[in-house]
Amino acid sequence: MAEIHGVKFVLCLSFSLLLNLYFLWTSTRSVKELSWSKGAAVEAEVVASVSCSGHGRAFLDGVLVDGKPMCECNSCYVGADCSHFLDGCIADADSGDPLFLEPFWMKNAASSAVVVAGWHRMSYSFRDSHTRTSNELENHIRLLHAVIGNAVTEGRYIVIGVGSTQLLSAAVHALSPNGSASPAKLYKAQTKYFNSEDSKWQGDTSLWENSTSLSKNTTDTSATFVEFVTSPNNPDGKLMKAVLDGSSVKTIYDHAYYWPHFTAIEAPADENVMIFTLSKVTGHAGSRFGWAVVKDKDVYERIAQYINLNILVATHDTQLRALKLLSVALKGGGKELFGFGYKAMRHRWKKLSRSLSKSSRFSLQNLEPMYCTYFEEVTGPSPAYAWLKCEREEDKDCHEVLKSAGIIGREGSVFGAESRYVRLSLLKGQDDFDWLLERIDALVSQEYGSRSI
Amino acid sequence: MAEIHGVKFVLCLSFSLLLNLYFLWTSTRSVKELSWSKGAAVEAEVVASVSCSGHGRAFLDGVLVDGKPMCECNSCYVGADCSHFLDGCIADADSGDPLFLEPFWMKNAASSAVVVAGWHRMSYSFRDSHTRTSNELENHIRLLHAVIGNAVTEGRYIVIGVGSTQLLSAAVHALSPNGSASPAKLYKAQTKYFNSEDSKWQGDTSLWENSTSLSKNTTDTSATFVEFVTSPNNPDGKLMKAVLDGSSVKTIYDHAYYWPHFTAIEAPADENVMIFTLSKVTGHAGSRFGWAVVKDKDVYERIAQYINLNILVATHDTQLRALKLLSVALKGGGKELFGFGYKAMRHRWKKLSRSLSKSSRFSLQNLEPMYCTYFEEVTGPSPAYAWLKCEREEDKDCHEVLKSAGIIGREGSVFGAESRYVRLSLLKGQDDFDWLLERIDALVSQEYGSRSI
Known part of the structure; x- marks a missing residue:
C-alpha cells in the first residue's frame, strides 16, 4: 500500500512538475516572443477597453484625465462615458466621414493592428531601392x-x-x-x-x-x-x-x-x-x-x-x-470588407428611401439596380450620399428647410446645383445615420399633420 | 505510513494544483492582457529579429522573400544579410537623412513602440473637439x-x-x-x-x-x-x-x-x-x-x-x-535623446576635424565653442553638415575633386556659394559616416605622397 502510495506520489509529483514546467515554459516563451513590443500592446488594449457606452471611443492619443484617455463621444452624445443623449441635437449629415466601416475594423482587430517600432523607416527613402514608396x-x-x-x-x-x-x-x-x-x-x-x-x-x-x-x-x-x-x-x-x-x-x-x-x-x-x-x-x-x-x-x-x-x-x-x-x-x-460595406450602405439607402417614399415634399435621386461584375449579380443602389430635392415651390432654400427641422446637409450650390438640392451624407457612423433618419421621419410625418408626429 | 502518504498525496496534489492554477491564471491573464494586439506584436518582433549583420535592417513593409521581409542594406553593403562590403563604393554624403539617431531608438525600443489599432482615428477630425490635431x-x-x-x-x-x-x-x-x-x-x-x-x-x-x-x-x-x-x-x-x-x-x-x-x-x-x-x-x-x-x-x-x-x-x-x-x-x-544626439554629432565633428587638420588642401567652416543654456555648459561644435572648402587655386570645382576621390557631397552652388564649397552630410548612419571618414583620410594622405596612402 505504502509502495503504491509512493508510486502514486512520485507519479503525481512528476505529472505536476511536468504541468508546472509546461506552464512555466509557455509563459516564458510568451515573454520571449514579446519583449519590446509588449508595453505598447498592453497600452493599446487598455485604451481599447475603455467603455464609452457604444456611443464613443477612447484613443491612444486622446486627452488624458487622471492619466487615462477619456471617451470621445459621437455627435449628440455627452458624459464621461458618452451615455447621455443631448436633447434637441442637430443631425449633422454634412461631411463625408466614412465611419460606417468602423465596426468592420473593430471586428477585425487582430488582423488589422500594426506595431510601429521606434526605428521604423526613419529615412526619407527605402534603403535598397532609394524609392519612397513601399x-x-x-x-x-x-x-x-x-x-x-x-x-x-x-x-x-x-x-x-x-x-x-x-x-x-x-x-x-x-x-x-x-x-x-x-x-x-x-x-x-x-x-x-x-x-x-x-x-x-x-x-x-x-x-x-x-x-x-x-x-x-x-x-x-x-x-x-x-x-x-x-x-x-x-x-x-x-x-x-x-x-x-x-x-x-x-x-x-x-x-x-x-x-x-x-x-x-x-x-x-x-x-x-x-x-x-x-x-x-x-x-x-x-x-x-x-x-x-x-x-x-x-x-x-x-x-x-x-x-x-x-x-x-x-x-x-x-x-x-x-x-x-x-x-x-x-x-x-475582398468579400469580407466589401460585403460588409455594401450591406451597410444598401441598408441605409433602403431605410431612407422607405422613409421618403411617404413624402411628396422631398424626393431623392433615382438610382437603378445594376449588374455588378464584382458581386456577380444585380445589386440595388447603395450611394454614399442622398441628393435630396425640396419639391414644393416655396421651399427654394432646401438647406434652410432642413435646418429648421434639425438637419444639416451640404447646400446644392456647393455642387453647382440649385439651392433646392441638399446633399445628405449616408456614410458616417451608425449613431449619426440613426439620428438623421429619425429627424427625416419626423419631418416627413409633418406632411400628414400633427397626428402622426 | 499510508495515512502520512495520503496526507502527503493530498498536500502534493493541492500544491501542484495551486501552482498549476497560478500558471494557468497568469497565462490567461496575459492572454487577456493581450488579445487582438498580440499577432501584430509577434509579427513586429519577428521582423525586428532578422539579422542583417549590423549593416542593414528588415522592415515590416519590406519586400518579402519566401514570406519574410528581406534585409535592406546600408549603402555599400550587399548580400542577403548585408555582410558583404562593396569594393570601390562611393561615400555618399549628399542627403540630410538623420539616421545618426537610429541606434537611440533601437535602444529605446520598448518605450517608443506604438500599436495602431485598425479602427484608430478613421475620422477626419478628433471627435469631441472637431479639431484635426491631437x-x-x-x-x-x-x-x-x-x-x-x-x-x-x-x-x-x-x-x-x-x-x-x-x-x-x-x-x-x-x-x-x-x-x-x-x-x-x-x-x-x-x-x-x-x-x-x-x-x-x-x-x-x-x-x-x-x-x-x-x-x-x-x-x-x-x-x-x-x-x-x-x-x-x-x-x-x-x-x-x-x-x-x-x-x-x-x-x-x-x-x-x-x-x-x-x-x-x-x-x-x-x-x-x-x-x-x-x-x-x-x-x-x-x-x-x-x-x-x-x-x-x-x-x-x-x-x-x-x-x-x-x-x-x-x-x-x-x-x-x-x-x-x-x-x-x-x-x-530630454537628456537621454539630446545627450545621445549631441555626443554622436560632436564625436563625428571631432573626427572629421582631426582628419582635415592635417590637410592644407581642404578646410572646414570655423565654429567656436559656445555656452549652451540647455546643457548648462560650454559645448564644442556638433554641426549637421561640414562645409568643406577646396583651398587650392586649381580646385575650382570642389564637388568634382571629391567625386574623383569617391566622395559625393552637395555642390556649393545649391546654397548660392562658389563651386569651391561642398556640403558633406554628417548626420547619416554610422556606416555612412565611417566610410566617408575613410575616404577623407585617404584623400588627405595623398597630400603627403604615396608613402602614406
Whole structure:
C-alpha cells in the first residue's frame, strides 16, 4: 500500500512538475516572443477597453484625465462615458466621414493592428531601392484593383500622395502646360482650391459645353483644358463620363467612390489619370492616403515631382498602416470588407428611401439596380450620399428647410446645383445615420399633420 | 505510513494544483492582457529579429522573400544579410537623412513602440473637439520647447503639417499679399520650389541687401518681401539673423536644426513665424512631420487654411507616432535623446576635424565653442553638415575633386556659394559616416605622397 502510495506520489509529483514546467515554459516563451513590443500592446488594449457606452471611443492619443484617455463621444452624445443623449441635437449629415466601416475594423482587430517600432523607416527613402514608396504596398494596390475589377493597373504607373486632395492638385499641375503664358482651364467644383500660375478655374463643365467650341470631337489648340470627372458622381452617385473632348482636353477621373460599397462595378476603368483614396475604400479618412493610376510616363513623372516638392514623400507611418489595411481588405477575395460595406450602405439607402417614399415634399435621386461584375449579380443602389430635392415651390432654400427641422446637409450650390438640392451624407457612423433618419421621419410625418408626429 | 502518504498525496496534489492554477491564471491573464494586439506584436518582433549583420535592417513593409521581409542594406553593403562590403563604393554624403539617431531608438525600443489599432482615428477630425490635431501632441511640442529652451511657445499658435517643406510653402502663402497684383518677393534657396501667383523668387538675400533699398530699417511699401532665415544655417551651422528689415519685410525662421544635437542653445527663439521638423529632432525624416510656431492669429489661420486645402489634415497615424516619440524625447528632461544626439554629432565633428587638420588642401567652416543654456555648459561644435572648402587655386570645382576621390557631397552652388564649397552630410548612419571618414583620410594622405596612402 505504502509502495503504491509512493508510486502514486512520485507519479503525481512528476505529472505536476511536468504541468508546472509546461506552464512555466509557455509563459516564458510568451515573454520571449514579446519583449519590446509588449508595453505598447498592453497600452493599446487598455485604451481599447475603455467603455464609452457604444456611443464613443477612447484613443491612444486622446486627452488624458487622471492619466487615462477619456471617451470621445459621437455627435449628440455627452458624459464621461458618452451615455447621455443631448436633447434637441442637430443631425449633422454634412461631411463625408466614412465611419460606417468602423465596426468592420473593430471586428477585425487582430488582423488589422500594426506595431510601429521606434526605428521604423526613419529615412526619407527605402534603403535598397532609394524609392519612397513601399513595393509591397504598390503590389497590394494593384492586387486590390484586380480583385475588385474596378481599374486596369497592368502597365500603369502608380504614385501615392496625401489623400486625393493633394493628388488632384498634382494631376492638374502635371497636365498643365509648363511655364505657358496661357494656363490650363479647369472644370469642376474642386478648382476653387487651386491658385497657381498653371491653372485658372473656369466654372462648371456644363456651362462650357454649350458656350464654347469644346463639345465632343472638336479641337481647340489655343489653350489646355482640364476636366474633372467624379465617377460615381459626388453628390448623386451616378456613373459619369467626360463631357469635353479634343486634343487640348485632359481629363482627370476621380474614382474615390468607384468601389462596391457605393456602386455596382461596371467594368475596370481604364482612363489616363485615375485617382483613388483609402478614405472611401477602407474608411480611413484620417490617414490621408491616396494614389493615382497613370498611363503616361511623363504625366506620372510630373505628378511624382509635384508631390516630391510639396511634401517630399508620403509618410512611411501611413504607408505601413495602409499596407496592413489593404491586406485585410483583400481577405476572402475582398468579400469580407466589401460585403460588409455594401450591406451597410444598401441598408441605409433602403431605410431612407422607405422613409421618403411617404413624402411628396422631398424626393431623392433615382438610382437603378445594376449588374455588378464584382458581386456577380444585380445589386440595388447603395450611394454614399442622398441628393435630396425640396419639391414644393416655396421651399427654394432646401438647406434652410432642413435646418429648421434639425438637419444639416451640404447646400446644392456647393455642387453647382440649385439651392433646392441638399446633399445628405449616408456614410458616417451608425449613431449619426440613426439620428438623421429619425429627424427625416419626423419631418416627413409633418406632411400628414400633427397626428402622426 | 499510508495515512502520512495520503496526507502527503493530498498536500502534493493541492500544491501542484495551486501552482498549476497560478500558471494557468497568469497565462490567461496575459492572454487577456493581450488579445487582438498580440499577432501584430509577434509579427513586429519577428521582423525586428532578422539579422542583417549590423549593416542593414528588415522592415515590416519590406519586400518579402519566401514570406519574410528581406534585409535592406546600408549603402555599400550587399548580400542577403548585408555582410558583404562593396569594393570601390562611393561615400555618399549628399542627403540630410538623420539616421545618426537610429541606434537611440533601437535602444529605446520598448518605450517608443506604438500599436495602431485598425479602427484608430478613421475620422477626419478628433471627435469631441472637431479639431484635426491631437491636443496631447500639441502639449508635448510646447513642453519640449520649454524643456530645451529653444523657442517661446506661450501664447503662440501651433500648426502642424507634412514636414517643413509643406510648412514653408504654407508660411509663404500666409505672408504674401492676398490676390495682390504684385506678389511677394522671396529670398533664399528654397524658393525654387514655389511656383504660385502669390510669390516670385528673387534670388539670394545678400544680393538684395546691397542692390536695393531694403537694408536694415528702410521701408519699401511697393512690395512684400519674404525672407527665409535658416538658423542654425544650412550648410554651415552658424546661428543667423534676418538681413532685410522694414514694414514690408516678413521673415520666416527655419529652426529645423535649432536643437542641442547640432548647436548650443543661446536663448529661446521668439520670432513671428518659426518652423520645426521632427526629422531633425528625433530623426524621423520618413514620418514627414513638422510644425510652425506663430505669433499672429491671422497668419496662423492662413497657414492652417493652406494646409487644410492642400492635404485637409496631417495624417493621424503620424500624429500618434509623433506623440509617442516626443514623450520619449522628453524623458529625463530630454537628456537621454539630446545627450545621445549631441555626443554622436560632436564625436563625428571631432573626427572629421582631426582628419582635415592635417590637410592644407581642404578646410572646414570655423565654429567656436559656445555656452549652451540647455546643457548648462560650454559645448564644442556638433554641426549637421561640414562645409568643406577646396583651398587650392586649381580646385575650382570642389564637388568634382571629391567625386574623383569617391566622395559625393552637395555642390556649393545649391546654397548660392562658389563651386569651391561642398556640403558633406554628417548626420547619416554610422556606416555612412565611417566610410566617408575613410575616404577623407585617404584623400588627405595623398597630400603627403604615396608613402602614406
